Amino acid sequence: METFGKKLAILRKEKKLSQTDLAKQLNTSVSVISRYERDEMTPSIDAAKKLATLLDTTVGYLLGENENADMFKNPDMLRRFKDILSFPEDKQEHILFAIDSMIKATKLERL
Incomplete structure (x- = not known):
């Protein structure tokens, strides 16, 4: 099962965003995005919601709450x-x- 960080990195790359681009859109630092993607840090609920919106997905997909998560990635x-x-x-x-x-x-x- 893919972790939050792996899903975040995959979705970011699919959107052709750099960590810097995503950090700017999230109003945070590149190091925070990097730590999220390495699963060294988890976002707040508000940050997770904003990430889901920016990446056209759901918080449930990012957190792995759905068996058929690919459906919510589309x-x-x-x-x-x-x-x-x-x-x-x-x-x-x-x-x-x-x-x-x-x-x-x-x-x-x-x-």
């Missing part, structure tokens, strides 16, 4: 989930029903 999936959550509950139910139907049909095609 900014397109996150955007879609956020969009769905912004809709009224009845619309959410309709969208999720449609998605469930498509998932079921796709699984049946694999058989």
Whole structure:
């Protein structure tokens, strides 16, 4: 299992950010980012939230709370989930029903 620091480094590199770039955006020092990535230091809750936002992921992904964490690493999936959550509950139910139907049909095609 990847540690917080490893995930942070991977996501930072995927965004083509240097440690200096990320430190500036987080309003901290390069040494702090370096210590995070080496798992020598853990961020505060506020810093973890800001890192997740800057890197288009979730705190849950960074902290390894999710079994299928890659799903929460994908900014397109996150955007879609956020969009769905912004809709009224009845619309959410309709969208999720449609998605469930498509998932079921796709699984049946694999058989």
